[in-house]
Amino acid sequence: MEGDEGVPILSQNIGRFKRICVFCGSRAGYKSTFSEAALELGKQMVEKKIDLIYGGGSAGLMGLVSQTVFNGGCHVLGYLINYYLLLHILMISGETIGEMKTVADMHERKSEMAKNADAFIALPGGYGTMEELLEMIAWAQLGIHEKPVGLLNVDGYYNSLLELFDKGVEEGFIDGSARKIVVLADTAEELIKKMEEYAPVHDKVAPKQSWEMDQLLESTSSGHPPAARS
Known part of the structure; x- marks a missing residue:
């Protein structure tokens, strides 16, 4: 079926992004608004036909976002740190959501996410969420990527962090x-x-510090940081 302008109706809600990486807590938090925001983000992604890349957990806000996107018919790709963590998740929840890939460590996990996502969104979360968010911000500042980094500031959760930035x-x-x-x-x-x-x-120095994502991935196996372009 086509719309008035001859554009397929199903494509009218499709935007700029094919895949968004979402950072969020493996806990739901105390406020119901956190869970509501996670569900709403998942619904918005489904509406816009956006696939999900995330940390692979099936509990807390992670579980809510991933299950919503998966149930909506979009692809879900989770990155778990080594096979043992995958077994741990299976023992706790009895299931994983979508496609799962295992990686060696946190750096490889973030590098793979950054390589395959078109943008990043952080929901409320703990240290891990904040660390992932800050690294994507730092990589953007250095010109390592030019992808949007979004902060979903539910109930002012990140107000103190924003004040620290200021x-x-x-x-x-x-x-x-x-x-x-x-x-x-x-x-x-x-x-x-x-x-x-x-x-x-x-930064103005970004062109000399811009690294390809495959160089970042190479550094995870070599143990050495990637060289900046000259």
Whole structure:
């Protein structure tokens, strides 16, 4: 079936992204709004035909997002750190959601996610979520990638972190333009819309520090950091 302009109706909601990597907690948190936001993000991704890349967990916010996207008919790809973690998840929840791949360590996990995703979104989460978020921001600043990094600030969960970013700018540790790397919104629909309009921001030295994702992946096996381009 086609719309008024001859465009297939099913394609009208398809946006800029084919795959979004979502960072979020393996716990649900105390507020129901966190779970509601995870479910809504999953629904928005299904509506826009966006596949999910994530950390592979089936509990907490991870489970809610991945199950929603999977049930909606979109592809789900999770990255787990080694085979033993996969067994641990199976023992806890009895299942995994979507396709699972195992990696050697955290660096390879993030590198694979960054290589295969078109954008990144962080929901509320703990240390792991924040570490993943900050690394994607740092890579964007260095020009390693030019993909949008979105922060779904549910109930002001990340307000203190955002204040810390502003403090970094105030004290001269973060460039004012780099502060604009983070795309911020309170709802999933608004966030994805803003991310679709995102223009890359990175340091002036970025061209000499821009690394290909395959170089990052090579560093995980060699144990040495990738060389910057000359």
